[in-house]
Amino acid sequence: MRSAVIVFPGSNCDRDIAVALQQITGGPVHMVWHKETHLPDVDFIALPGGFSYGDYLRSGAMAARSPIMREVVSRASDGGPTLGVCNGFQVLTETGLLPGALMRNADLHFVCRDVGLRVENADSIFTNAYKAGQEITIPVAHHDGNYFADSETLDRLEGEGRVAFRYLDNPNGSARDIAGILNTKGNVLGMMPHPERLIEPAQSGFGGGTDGRRLFESLLNALVTA
């Protein structure tokens, strides 16, 4: 499985997700600078966490209009598996690949800690190694993670099984405790929690476990056996 990690000025989780992909999928990982206009031939695209363009204007707004994103939007629209974590999720909503927006946390605090999540949809290419309803621990670290969409959109997301993860104890005010959502085709996932930060025991200094690992194993199951 070949992956591309898009790197924006201000990305700071690009190395982490590249290491996770290398370790778990064993395939090559291309780091692609935001000014590029072509993506290498890959099976999977990751938009990493961080503070692209210093969160200027709105989180993810500038990154969503950078040259490489035209290619990312085109591949993702054609069904290319694409994951956005944290800032990557913000970028995905800003491009319109995912509905809604990520607003300032309801209590205005930057939140940085392990959170409990429930896996709501375990049938996707991103979540098939989890069990539906399974409770897992993944860290969050964000200021703008408060998911907002109008109630019609929220109903549609829920009705179509497109809520991938929900917070057990909502840390940011997100509508209906939503932590991660899928697009209509199920090939694009955006999530605020950082699965790449809990893939091996050495990272779980606070006893968090290695629950993030399964997300990458899911991709491997789906994309390599496909």
Add this chain to the structure above:
Amino acid sequence: MKARVHVTLKSGVLDPQGKAIEHALGSLGFSGVGHVRQGKVIELDLVETDRAKAEASVDAMCKKLLANTVIENYAIELEG
């Protein structure tokens, strides 16, 4: 021509920063202040001299970049 774009959160969208400002005003002793909403102002210098063309162009800028119309409204003021 100068353009000034006002970007505000749509009514019904929670504005935690506005709430915090309201709270701070209250604790500074300003009473009777409610429903504080905050936003941003973006100023642009345009080469365009035709008002209608300038407005259409800024409107396109708002839709494409300056505002996120999922959560924000915008208003355009032209000067000169």
